[in-house]
Amino acid sequence: MSTSVGSIHPAGASGFSPAASQTESQTGVARRTAAVPWYIWFGVVAVTSASIGGAWDVSWHRSIGRDAFLTPAHLAIYACGVIAAIICGYLIFATTFGHSAKLKDVSVNVIGFRAPLGAFIAAWGGIAMLTSAPFDNWWHNAYGLDVKIISPPHTLLILGMRGVSAGVMFLILAAMNRAESAGDEHGHTVLRRVFLYLGGLMITGQMFFLFEYTWDVVLHTTAAYIAMGIGLPVAFAMISRASGHRWAATISASIYMGYTIAEILIFPLFPATPKLGPVFFPVTHLVPAKFPVLLVVPAVALDLLWQRTSRWGWKPWKVAIVSGVVFMALVFAVEWPFANFLMSKASENRFFGTIYFDYNSRPDGYDRLRQFFNPASGMVLATGLAMATLCSAISAWVGLRFGAWMKTVQR
Amino acid sequence: MKSPAVRRIWLLLVVAMSAVPSAHAHVGSKDVFEQVSAGPYNLFITIRPPNVIPGIATVEVQATGAAIETLQITPVPLTGEASKHPPTADTLKRSAADANFYTGGIWLMAPGSWQVRFTVEGAGGHQTTSVPVPAVAIATLKMQRDLGIPLAVLGLFLVLSMAGVVAAAVREGRLPPGAKATPALQRRGLIAMTVSLSVMAVMVYFGAKWWNVEAASYSEDIYKPLKVQPALNGDQLDLNIEFYKGRYKTRDRANNDLLPDHGHLMHLYAIREPQMDAVFHLHPELAAAGDFRMALPAMPPGEYKLYGDIVHANGFPETLVTTVEIPASKPASPLGADDATATPAPLSSGPLGTSYKLPDGYTMVWDKPSTLTATTAYSLHFRLLGPDGAPAKDMQPYMGMTGHAAFVKDDGTVFAHTHPEGSAAMAALDIANGGMGAMSGMTSAPTPPEVDFPYGFPTPGAYRIIIQMKHASTIETGVFDATVQ
Numbered sequence: 001m002s003t004s005v006g007s008i009h010p011a012g013a014s015g016f017s018p019a020a021s022q023t024e025s026q027t028g029v030a031r032r033t034a035a036v037p038w039y040i041w042f043g044v045v046a047v048t049s050a051s052i053g054g055a056w057d058v059s060w061h062r063s064i065g066r067d068a069f070l071t072p073a074h075l076a077i078y079a080c081g082v083i084a085a086i087i088c089g090y091l092i093f094a095t096t097f098g099h100s101a102k103l104k105d106v107s108v109n110v111i112g113f114r115a116p117l118g119a120f121i122a123a124w125g126g127i128a129m130l131t132s133a134p135f136d137n138w139w140h141n142a143y144g145l146d147v148k149i150i151s152p153p154h155t156l157l158i159l160g161m162r163g164v165s166a167g168v169m170f171l172i173l174a175a176m177n178r179a180e181s182a183g184d185e186h187g188h189t190v191l192r193r194v195f196l197y198l199g200g201l202m203i204t205g206q207m208f209f210l211f212e213y214t215w216d217v218v219l220h221t222t223a224a225y226i227a228m229g230i231g232l233p234v235a236f237a238m239i240s241r242a243s244g245h246r247w248a249a250t251i252s253a254s255i256y257m258g259y260t261i262a263e264i265l266i267f268p269l270f271p272a273t274p275k276l277g278p279v280f281f282p283v284t285h286l287v288p289a290k291f292p293v294l295l296v297v298p299a300v301a302l303d304l305l306w307q308r309t310s311r312w313g314w315k316p317w318k319v320a321i322v323s324g325v326v327f328m329a330l331v332f333a334v335e336w337p338f339a340n341f342l343m344s345k346a347s348e349n350r351f352f353g354t355i356y357f358d359y360n361s362r363p364d365g366y367d368r369l370r371q372f373f374n375p376a377s378g379m380v381l382a383t384g385l386a387m388a389t390l391c392s393a394i395s396a397w398v399g400l401r402f403g404a405w406m407k408t409v410q411r
Numbered sequence: 412m413k414s415p416a417v418r419r420i421w422l423l424l425v426v427a428m429s430a431v432p433s434a435h436a437h438v439g440s441k442d443v444f445e446q447v448s449a450g451p452y453n454l455f456i457t458i459r460p461p462n463v464i465p466g467i468a469t470v471e472v473q474a475t476g477a478a479i480e481t482l483q484i485t486p487v488p489l490t491g492e493a494s495k496h497p498p499t500a501d502t503l504k505r506s507a508a509d510a511n512f513y514t515g516g517i518w519l520m521a522p523g524s525w526q527v528r529f530t531v532e533g534a535g536g537h538q539t540t541s542v543p544v545p546a547v548a549i550a551t552l553k554m555q556r557d558l559g560i561p562l563a564v565l566g567l568f569l570v571l572s573m574a575g576v577v578a579a580a581v582r583e584g585r586l587p588p589g590a591k592a593t594p595a596l597q598r599r600g601l602i603a604m605t606v607s608l609s610v611m612a613v614m615v616y617f618g619a620k621w622w623n624v625e626a627a628s629y630s631e632d633i634y635k636p637l638k639v640q641p642a643l644n645g646d647q648l649d650l651n652i653e654f655y656k657g658r659y660k661t662r663d664r665a666n667n668d669l670l671p672d673h674g675h676l677m678h679l680y681a682i683r684e685p686q687m688d689a690v691f692h693l694h695p696e697l698a699a700a701g702d703f704r705m706a707l708p709a710m711p712p713g714e715y716k717l718y719g720d721i722v723h724a725n726g727f728p729e730t731l732v733t734t735v736e737i738p739a740s741k742p743a744s745p746l747g748a749d750d751a752t753a754t755p756a757p758l759s760s761g762p763l764g765t766s767y768k769l770p771d772g773y774t775m776v777w778d779k780p781s782t783l784t785a786t787t788a789y790s791l792h793f794r795l796l797g798p799d800g801a802p803a804k805d806m807q808p809y810m811g812m813t814g815h816a817a818f819v820k821d822d823g824t825v826f827a828h829t830h831p832e833g834s835a836a837m838a839a840l841d842i843a844n845g846g847m848g849a850m851s852g853m854t855s856a857p858t859p860p861e862v863d864f865p866y867g868f869p870t871p872g873a874y875r876i877i878i879q880m881k882h883a884s885t886i887e888t889g890v891f892d893a894t895v896q
Contacts, residue, residue, distance in 0.1 A: 065498070066518055105589040108579035110572070117584050120576045124569065131565040134558060142552035143629040144463040152622050178588065275501070276518035277486050277525075278493030360520065363492055408585045 036190055039087040040175065043122065043168030044194055046087075050080030050161045051201045051259075054208055055289060058149070059267050062287040062358040066275040077161070081129040084164040088123035091115040106174065106411045117411050118170030125163020132157035149211060158209060165205065169198050173242060173409050181410070192243050199239035199248060200255020206231045207256060207293065216290050216354070217366045219339035220375035222384020225332060229391035232295065233327050234399035236302055237320075241403025246307055253299035260292035264353040274359035281368070283359040291352050294338055298330035316400045323400075324393025332385060343370045437730045437827035437834070438636075438718065440818070441549060444788050444865040445542045445833030445840075451477035451535035455865060456542055456833075457788045458517075458527055462550045464632075465520040470527060471788070472503060472513040477535035479511075486517040489524040489543055489726040489842050497528060519546040522632065522662060524727035526843040543839035545727050547634030551626060570611050578604035637664055639719065639731040643707075646742040650679075650719065652701040652731065666701030668724040670838040673810040675749065677703050678720040678828060680817055680877070683713045684734070686757030687819065687875045690888065693750050695719075706744035708752065710737045718817075718826045726839035730826060749810050751879050753888035758821055758875070762892035772798035775878060775889030783895045785871045791816075794861040795880045795887060802860040809881035811854060814862040817877040825869055833865045868895040 053076025060073045068074075092115040095103045107114040136153035172195045179187035207214065213227035240248040267288035274283055305326055309319045341347055347354045357368055366373045376384055443458040453476040460468045470484055483500040487493070503513035517527055526541040554562075582592045582600030592600070635655075642649040655664040669676045675694040683689040689711045695703035703719070719731040746752065755763060765777045778792040793814065795803040809815060818827045827834055835843075860880075868874060876891040 065520065108583040110575040110579045117576070117580050120572075120579065124572055124576060127565065127572075128569055131562065131569065135562055138552070138554065138558055140463075140466075142463065142554075143625070144465045144548065152618060152625065181587070274496075274498040276520050277496075277498045278488045278491075278521055279496035279498050280493050282496050359498075360493075405585075409580075410587055411584055 036187075036194065037171075037175065039091060040168065040171055040191075040194065042083050042087050043118075043164075043171060044198065046080040046083035047165045047168055047198055047201055049076045049083070050164065051204060051208075053077035053080070054161070054205075055259075055263055058208075058211070059263075059286045059288060060272075063272040063283045063285070064275050065359060077129075077157075080161060080164055081126045084122045084126040084129075084167070088115070088119045088126060088167070091119035092123065095119075106178070108411050116171055116174055117409065118167045118172075118174060120167070121170055122164045122167025125160045125165070125167055128156055128160030128163055130160075132160060150209070158205075162205060165198060165202065169195060169202075169242075170406075170409065172198070173406055174411050176243075177407065177410055192245060195243050196239070196245060196248060196251050197255065199235075199243065199252040200259070202235050202239065203232070203252045203256040203295065204259050206235050207260075207295075211289075214290075214293055215367075216339060216342045217371065217373045219293075219335055219342070220372040222376045222381060222388065225328065225385060225388035226391055228293065228331055229324070229328055229388040230395055233302075233323060233392045233396035234402075236299060236327075237306075237323065237396045237399025238403040238406065240303065240306055241400055242406035244407060247303050249299035249302045249306075250296060253295040257292045257294070257296055260289050261351075264288040264291065264351065264356075268350070268353075268356065277360075279359045280363060280365075281357045281359055281361045283357075287356045287358060288353055291342060291347070291354070293331070294334045295331070297334045298327045301326050301330050316397060316404070320397035320400055321393045323396035324389050324391075327396065328385065328389040328392045332388075339372070343372065437720075437728075437825075438732060439820070439825040440827040440834070440869045442786070442867055442869065443542060443544055443833065443835050444829075444867055445835055446790065446863070446865045447529075447540050447542065447832070448476070449529065449531050449538035449540035452479060452531045452533065452538055454482075454529065454531075454540070455788065455790065456527075456529070457867065458542060458544050459786075460519065460544055460546055462548070462552070463629075464522045464546050464548045465518065467516045467518055468527075468544065468546075470503065470513075470515045470517060472529075473509075473788075474511045474513065477533055479531055479533040481532045482513050483530040483532075484515055484517055485528050485530075486519060486525055486544075487528055487541075488521075489526050489839060491725070494526075500528075500530060519544070522547050522634070524723070524725040524839065526726075526839075528843075541840075541843035542833075543726050543835045543843045545839075548629070548632050549634055551629050551633065570608070570615070573611065574604045574607045577607040631658060632662075636729050636731050637666060637721075639717075639733045641717065641733050641735045643735055643737070643741075646707045646744050648695065648705050648707050648735065649698075650677075650695060650703040650717075650731075650733070652703070652721075654701065664723060664727070664729070669697070670722045670724055670726075672720070672722050672836055672838040673812070675810070676721065679703075679705075680718040680720075680819075680826070680828065681710070681715045681735075682718070682819060683711060684716050684823070686759060687755070687821065688757040689713075689715075689752070689754050690817075690877050690890065691715075691750070691752045692815065692817070692877070692879060692888070694747055705747075707737070707741065708746045708750065709743035710741065711754065712737050712739040712741070716823060718819075718828070720828050720836070722836045722838040726836070726842040728836035728839060730828070732826075749886070751809075751886040751888045753877070753890050755875075755890035758873070758892075762873070762894065763875075763890055765891065767889040767891060769887050769889065771885060771887075773803060773882070773885075773887055774800070775880070775887060777876070777878075777889075777891045779891070779893070783868060783893055785868050785895050788865065788867045790863045790865050791876075792861065792863050793878050793880070793889065795882065795889075796860075797882075803880075803882045804860070805883045806858045806860050807881045807883065808854050808856070808858045809879055809886055813858040814864070814878055814880045816864045816866070816879075818866060818868065819875050819877065820870070821873040821875065825874065827866065829864055829866055831862050831864060868893070871895050 053073050056073035092113050095107045095115045096113045108117050110120050132153050139153045172191050176188055176191035210227045210231050214224050218224050236249040239252050267286040270286045272286045342354055361367050441460050445456045447454050455473040457471040458468055482503045485497045485500040487497045501515055503515040506512040525544045525546050528541045531538045578600040581603035582596050637655050638653040640651040652666040654666045657663050676697050677695050679693045679695055681691040695705035698704045715735050717733050722728045765779045767775045774796045776794045797803045813831050816829050874893045878889045880887050
């Protein structure tokens with residue numbers, strides 16, 4: 001894994017020194033534009049839009065309840081698919097039918113079409129998203145309107161959104177890796193920042209998918225830790241290995257936590273009332289997400305570990321085992337007591353957000369009573385955590401291997 | 412996940428595809444038709460609950476009386492904590508063609524006993540009224556061919572294109588710009604494609620399993636009336652109702668929480684099958700929790716279908732269905748004070764007319780609409796004439812109402828016991844409108860010799876309609892046939 005702390009420019013996303021001259025600034029802008037093609041910015045906007053749309057949609061369901069095709073939250077999600085369609089359509093057609101040797105040289109061939117690998121992945125995601133729409137609509141007619149996130153059509157939609165996100169990440173990766181190979185340190189740095197930002201959204205997305213397993217009242221079940229063990233080390237390892245950044249896991253975990261805390265601070269500013277029943281809690285404003293899991297702590301530990309293991313030259317399986325243990329030990333050490341705090345009166349404020357409940361949150365339900373659901377202890381807890389640690393190690397191994405492969409992607 | 416879609420769709424392509432009809436309280440007649448007055452406003456309300464819960468019920472209102480400016484609706488559970496927190500109300504849309512016709516929808520997010528609360532503003536000031544709506548899932552939908560095929564094609568495309576992308580990634584993803592894939596890389600690409608197809612096949616398999624589990628879990632929530640075990644000993648009929656344990660405690664339905672409706676805990680219709688040529692409206696008494704008993708009157712022998720209407724404490728009505736064989740030698744007890752009977756001509760002798768001759772010389776007449784179509788809301792008008800052919804003069808309320816009606820389809824798939832106010836259970840209507848005294852719609856004053864029943868036949872076919880009205884101390888049971896298109 002290459003480390004590149006020295007290549008990070010000291011100021012801002014523009015990637016040039018604030019002390020630089022005007023001429024240098026203009027050159028910097030020109031270089032940045034050259035380093036980051038327009039379709040990557042479009043892709044970043046698409047993924048951001050889907051992330052915001054997803055969080056907004058969940059809040060919409062928890063506060064207002066009533067769904068429609070054209071809610072603002074849905075539009076933000078569809079925008080992701082539309083933008084993906086535009087950039088992928090352009091890249092596939094321009095590369096396949098155009099005359100640009102430069103584009104063709106960095107393309108791959110899928111059933112006769114040529115484009116960068118990321119374009120095909122994002123296109124796949126866009127089609128998956130489109131397919132999920134009629135499937136989901138049928139699902140509502142067959143089994144009722146949604147009361148949960150994880151249903152087969154939603155999984156297809158989320159896979160599609162992840163496909164777009166992964167596609168954009170691959171577009172960045174290929175450009176980033178080529179910049180590195182070509183010795184373009186500046187281009188590499190800017191692209192890596194964009195990549196890490198999407199990495200943060202990837203962690204946010206993983207936690208979004210695990211939302212029902214990591215709700216604060218279930219943080220004393222083993223299922224929460226098994227779910228995080230499966231879903232998170234793979235993402236942290238992948239982002240870290242692929243980006244080659246010393247603090248990749250820390251940065252992406254911080255983005256997840258910042259994003260979620262921002263949601264807690266911002267959403268309740270907007271009035272919203274339930275438009276369907278049963279209403280057990282009279283909601284008056286948009287209900288935000290639960291306080292984020294304190295992932296930054298295990299992420300810092302993973303970064304510190306991986307900085308050292310790359311120097312020590314450990315085999316991936318050995319790194320994976322230690323990573324799994326470190327990750328799970330720290331998630332458990334931090335989140336288990338923090339969950340106690342979240343159940344306490346001390347957390348009942350605008351920041352920790354345990355004052356917000358869904359409109360259909362029953363007064364005798366665990367959430368309203370601030371009580372843990374089915375807390376584990378003794379052997380159940382021990383075996384659950386052992387299972388979670390095993391899952392973490394496997395998850396980390398997959399992430400490390402795939403991340404290492406991603407680091408070499410050129411197209 | 413594309414996997415469940417694809418797998419399931421291919422399965423569905425070879426399986427017959429149709430919606431599954433099912434029962435409801437009443438039986439097979441889920442729509443609520445109600446004629447209500449809110450101060451000076453008269454509203455003929457039709458509420459059509461969805462087949463699945465959560466789902467959207469449509470609401471139609473035909474208004475008469477004082478002029479209306481706005482008509483708003485909101486769904487609220489009939490009882491419990493959530494009944495205190497109505498969601499934001501919606502304004503019903505006024506029809507462009509008929510200024511007195513309004514439409515809208517309400518979202519019913521949980522099964523159970525609901526009400527739709529109507530708020531009227533207009534010339535007669537601010538008024539509210541509520542109509543109870545039982546919400547239950549009655550069917551799951553099978554995948555239709557015209558959706559299944561495009562979805563299957565898209566699913567297949569997703570699987571194949573993903574395999575193509577994986578192959579391309581392995582074959583060319585790591586090549587420096589401009590380089591060509593070597594034969595070794597080409598081979599690795601093919602292997603990657605095969606492996607990815609296998610992985611996706613496994614995902615599709617487990618996705619299909621997941622879909623089946625989800626579908627089975629929804630199917631479990633499909634409404635089934637409480638089970639009732641009949642036993643006949645001499646003339647003693649014993650009906651034992653079983654407690655229903657739901658997947659969640661909130662979905663339990665007890666056999667010991669019943670409310671009296673028109674003074675009785677159960678209204679039991681016994682109809683001789685298959686000719687529907689003997690009908691009884693009876694009222695068993697509760698002997699113990701969930702145990703109804705009564706001494707049966709003289710009944711022509713044969714198999715009878717029993718439809719028992721009950722109302723739970725939360726206003727949720729149910730029609731319990733069972734059958735009982737009446738032997739020829741059964742001893743008989745006299746009919747109860749509120750019990751009634753009729754022996755119309757069998758179905759096989761052709762449809763009954765619009766005028767039904769009663770044993771005491773009276774006649775019941777149905778002012779039958781020229782055509783009857785399924786799902787249309789009607790106000791069905793019946794009159795009772797004395798032996799002289801003039802409107803009967805000595806009318807009395809029958810269990811507090813001008814009349815009682817039962818609509819029964821000849822194949823047994825529909826049974827609805829309704830009243831002049833509509834098809835909602837009176838006990839539920841009473842809870843919905845704030846407990847204005849038991850059976851607020853009931854009267855003890857003399858009633859007119861004519862009655863309207865708001866109702867819509869749920870499906871096309873042949874129906875037998877049983878109407879009861881009372882004059883002096885005689886309960887008359889008129890029977891009519893309807894062919895619904």
